[in-house]
Amino acid sequence: MSAPRPLHVVILGLTAVLAACHPKPPALSPTPAPAAPARPAAPPAPPAPAPPPARTAAAPPRALTEDDLFAAKSLDQLNAEHPLADAYFDYDQDTLRDDARAALDQDARWLRRWGQTRITIQGQCDERGTAEYNLALGERRAQVVRDYLIGLGVPEPRLTVVSLGKESPVCTQDNEPCWSKNRRGHMLITGK
Numbered sequence: 001m002s003a004p005r006p007l008h009v010v011i012l013g014l015t016a017v018l019a020a021c022h023p024k025p026p027a028l029s030p031t032p033a034p035a036a037p038a039r040p041a042a043p044p045a046p047p048a049p050a051p052p053p054a055r056t057a058a059a060p061p062r063a064l065t066e067d068d069l070f071a072a073k074s075l076d077q078l079n080a081e082h083p084l085a086d087a088y089f090d091y092d093q094d095t096l097r098d099d100a101r102a103a104l105d106q107d108a109r110w111l112r113r114w115g116q117t118r119i120t121i122q123g124q125c126d127e128r129g130t131a132e133y134n135l136a137l138g139e140r141r142a143q144v145v146r147d148y149l150i151g152l153g154v155p156e157p158r159l160t161v162v163s164l165g166k167e168s169p170v171c172t173q174d175n176e177p178c179w180s181k182n183r184r185g186h187m188l189i190t191g192k
Contacts, residue, residue, distance in 0.1 A: 121160070
């Protein structure tokens with residue numbers, strides 16, 4: 001029998017035997033940090049807006065036509081422009097003179113061009129004579145002007161007649177040149 005071995009030798013021997021029997025433990029590596037949770041995928045970006053249409057040079061504003069200009073005018077503006085000439089008469093007469101016919105020919109062309117216009121024909125007289133006489137004479141003068149315009153193709157419903165007699169003179173001096181300005185058939189535009 002052999003002598004007992006010291007205890008530390010036995011432990012060393014056993015440790016060596018055990019170490020040879022077991023595989024080597026894996027080397028310890030540092031523990032990796034836990035992975036961040038996966039983020040959900042971002043929603044797809046909206047499609048880019050369509051590019052604006054190519055800008056072309058702005059068209060110049062449309063030039064106003066004669067009809068546009070006429071439509072934009074008020075009755076007061078039209079009457080202030082005096083597009084219709086007056087028909088003048090001789091003293092105590094209701095017969096159209098040649099210069100009155102020429103003026104009314106132009107007036108009829110204008111009235112046919114602006115087919116929606118309506119006018120009032122004012123028969124006027126100078127200050128001589130009674131109010132009653134001049135009202136009757138003014139009525140006859142306005143009727144003569146209206147009949148002449150109708151003969152030139154202006155429809156009768158567009159023409160209104162009124163006598164002012166001597167009540168609305170355009171000239172108030174007491175002489176023949178002034179009185180001659182008051183003996184007239186005056187056109188006033190009343191509708192368009």
